Amino acid sequence: MQTEINGIHALVPARWRSLDGIVGVHWDAEGHAGASGYYLSPDPRIMLFFNDVSDQIKVADREVDLGRGDRGLCRAIYVPAGVPMWTRFTKRHRFRHLDLHLHQDRLMRFLTPALGSSAARTALRQSVELQDPGPVATLGGLVADELSTATRHPAFAENLIGSIVTGLMDMTVDASESPAQTGRLTQAQMNRLSTHFSVNGEQRLSVSEMAALVGLSESWFATVFRQTTGKTPLQWQLSRRIEAARQLLDDEALSIAEIAAQYSFADQAHFTKVFRQFTGDTPAAWRKRRDRV
Incomplete structure (x- = not known):
């Protein structure tokens, strides 16, 4: 993995553990105002933060976007293999996070039984950012404990990580469960909307902009959104x-x-x-x- 870090330091030695196709690292660290990082991994990567960092750490897909087109770093992110990431600190901040480096074949083993190999490969290419990770955060805490103590068989931590993968990844539903068939938005589409509003300070979007975020036409989106939430997009x-x-x-x-x-x-x-x-x-x-x- 390629990294360039400035102004970020660990407060205690990192705790890590090597598992079957997985390396897990638990960090307790701090970054100063103006601190920055660059990350590029040949393997897929999951990061789970145990405290909110969206105001203090900004992330961008290109270095030129730092400071002008960046966004708040969400508490749970999935970064596909070979996708670069740049970060900057707006202020001094202490944070704890779990870093999971996963071999692509191992991820396929997690996802293929539920999705099939073709859909699993598609999911591996889709970045995911969630400001509210829900139960995934609880699972991450259990994995962090295992990295520190290693008292149980490795299979325990591996199965916890498998649950994190299936809970976090943007798992595409089959056609019979699409909005066109069910008249409802998928959970992944609602997560995408919620995350956008969380990291952008709840700033207003038009119905057409919301529809574009989830890949639907404006008229169809307005219909299925109300059937999903019981509210119009404006009310929501x-x-x-x-x-x-x-x-x-x-x-x-x-x-x-x-x-x-x-x-x-x-x-x-x-x-x-x-x-x-x-x-x-x-x-x-x-x-x-x-x-x-």
């Missing part, structure tokens, strides 16, 4: 923005007007109106009640 986006804004109300240093501006509401009055529609409270009342808890 608003609910996400209100939920994100509600979390920020716990920060007394931010005014309600500042929070409204951060999530692209026209002004504080507009934010208050929409917030009340979704929660039954004004932002000020919500903040005051939280203060009393």
Whole structure:
């Protein structure tokens, strides 16, 4: 693996373990503001972060995009073999992550029983980025424990990693389970939408832009999206923005007007109106009640 790292250092010695077609490494590290990294592996790679890094670490597919076209680094990513990655730190940050280097043949053994060899090879070529990895994060914690203690047979860690692979990879469903047949978006398509909004600060997208993200026409997307979520695309986006804004109300240093501006509401009055529609409270009342808890 080719790496060029500047301003990033391990806080404790890395814990690693070699398994059947897999090398797992558990890092506890820190990067300084302006730190950078370049990574290129001949093998597929999975990275699982145990704390949020999307604000502090930015990632790009090309070096020229750092600082202008980069995006927040998600908590769970799959990088196909031979795909380069550049990162930069916007501020000093400590992080823990699990790094899994997997031989391509080993990945095929994980995926082929469920997908068939052709679909498995397609999945191996698709990058995956998830801001909310769900149960995959729990599995990653168990694997990290195994790297530290190695008290069980290697098969235990290998099977945990197999579950991470099948839980993280963008596994294509067969035609009988496509949106055209079921009238619903797949979980992979919903993950793609959720991740986009998470790493871009919940900024608004048009219906056509959302449809393009999941590879559907605008008219068909609007139909299947409502059947999948019970909401229109606009309602779904608003609910996400209100939920994100509600979390920020716990920060007394931010005014309600500042929070409204951060999530692209026209002004504080507009934010208050929409917030009340979704929660039954004004932002000020919500903040005051939280203060009393």
